[in-house]
Amino acid sequence: MITRFDKLQTELPHPENPSPNSAAAVQELLGGKFGEMSTFMNYTFQSFNFRGRNEMRPFYDLIANIAAEEFGHIELVSYAINLLLTGTTERGDDPAATPLATAADARNTYHFLASGQQALPMDSQGNFWTGANVFSSGNLKLDLLHNFFLECGARASKIRVYETVDDPTARACVGFLLVRGGVHIVAYAKALEKLSGVDVGKLLPIPDISNKRFPEAAKHEARGLHRKLYQFSPQDYPRAGEIWNGPHPEDGSSLELEIGAPEGFDPPDLEAEPQLTAPVGPDIDPEMFQDIAARLFPEDQKRKKSPKRKVRAGI
Numbered sequence: 001m002i003t004r005f006d007k008l009q010t011e012l013p014h015p016e017n018p019s020p021n022s023a024a025a026v027q028e029l030l031g032g033k034f035g036e037m038s039t040f041m042n043y044t045f046q047s048f049n050f051r052g053r054n055e056m057r058p059f060y061d062l063i064a065n066i067a068a069e070e071f072g073h074i075e076l077v078s079y080a081i082n083l084l085l086t087g088t089t090e091r092g093d094d095p096a097a098t099p100l101a102t103a104a105d106a107r108n109t110y111h112f113l114a115s116g117q118q119a120l121p122m123d124s125q126g127n128f129w130t131g132a133n134v135f136s137s138g139n140l141k142l143d144l145l146h147n148f149f150l151e152c153g154a155r156a157s158k159i160r161v162y163e164t165v166d167d168p169t170a171r172a173c174v175g176f177l178l179v180r181g182g183v184h185i186v187a188y189a190k191a192l193e194k195l196s197g198v199d200v201g202k203l204l205p206i207p208d209i210s211n212k213r214f215p216e217a218a219k220h221e222a223r224g225l226h227r228k229l230y231q232f233s234p235q236d237y238p239r240a241g242e243i244w245n246g247p248h249p250e251d252g253s254s255l256e257l258e259i260g261a262p263e264g265f266d267p268p269d270l271e272a273e274p275q276l277t278a279p280v281g282p283d284i285d286p287e288m289f290q291d292i293a294a295r296l297f298p299e300d301q302k303r304k305k306s307p308k309r310k311v312r313a314g315i
């Protein structure tokens with residue numbers, strides 16, 4: 001079972017320059033082959049499918065905890081995309097004013113034509129995410145090797161998006177994810193080392209550039225976020241700490257398992273976009289709703305007139 005908090009794992013500023021094309025680039029980190037939907041669903045299925053759990057419990061606990069964290073990464077990237085799309089069209093409810101003109105030149109027209117200026121489960125080219133991105137072989141060493149490769153590929157995508165988009169919203173998101181993805185790379189390297197004795201950490205970093213070169217990542221590393229693995233439960237999945245321990249392979253700092261989810265930050269409120277008929281608040285005409293209800297449910301209206309009518313909960 002999963003419990004949910006109405007928080008984001010890091011704080012996202014409102015954009016300086018909302019841009020549909022920046023939002024399209026960030027989509028790669030959501031629904032790309034190496035995006036957060038892929039990491040989330042890979043570890044989720046691997047944890048559901050895990051056989052021999054009692055003998056291999058620390059590995060099961062590690063994968064399960066990381067899967068839970070990835071849910072929050074999907075949420076975070078979605079908010080970054082939504083913020084970058086907010087206000088990118090002409091606000092108003094006059095369709096004759098061509099309020100969606102921006103969409104004609106946007107790289108991803110689905111953001112406007114198939115949704116309400118929203119994040120979608122697709123990559124930067126508009127290809128929908130697919131379950132074919134999930135690898136769950138049943139062989140633990142192979143799955144861990146895959147996860148290590150997946151996280152390194154994800155890191156390459158993050159760096160490229162960072163190099164493409166300079167908006168502070170996108171960079172705050174990418175900087176944070178570089179640090180947390182870095183934790184998952186080290187976690188899978190440690191797990192492989194535990195299984196095989198091979199010092200996989202010697203390969204790092206992949207790609208060959210330190211997180212410390214990215215200011216939005218370096219600030220999180222300065223407060224030790226690259227050393228922490230979260231146990232996303234007050235009591236379950238504790239044996240991940242049997243893998244997540246010892247020195248960090250890049251800077252030698254000591255790794256620690258933190259019990260419970262991170263505190264998080266309030267998610268930003270997304271303003272209404274009336275040109276897309278987004279909800280615009282409690283300005284409701286009760287007579288209009290009664291009129292619509294009378295036409296949709298004439299039988300109900302007849303019963304309403306009867307004094308013997310029993311009270312019904314809702315329509």
Ligand code: MN3
Pocket residue numbers: 036039070073177180181
């Ligand atoms: Mn992630």
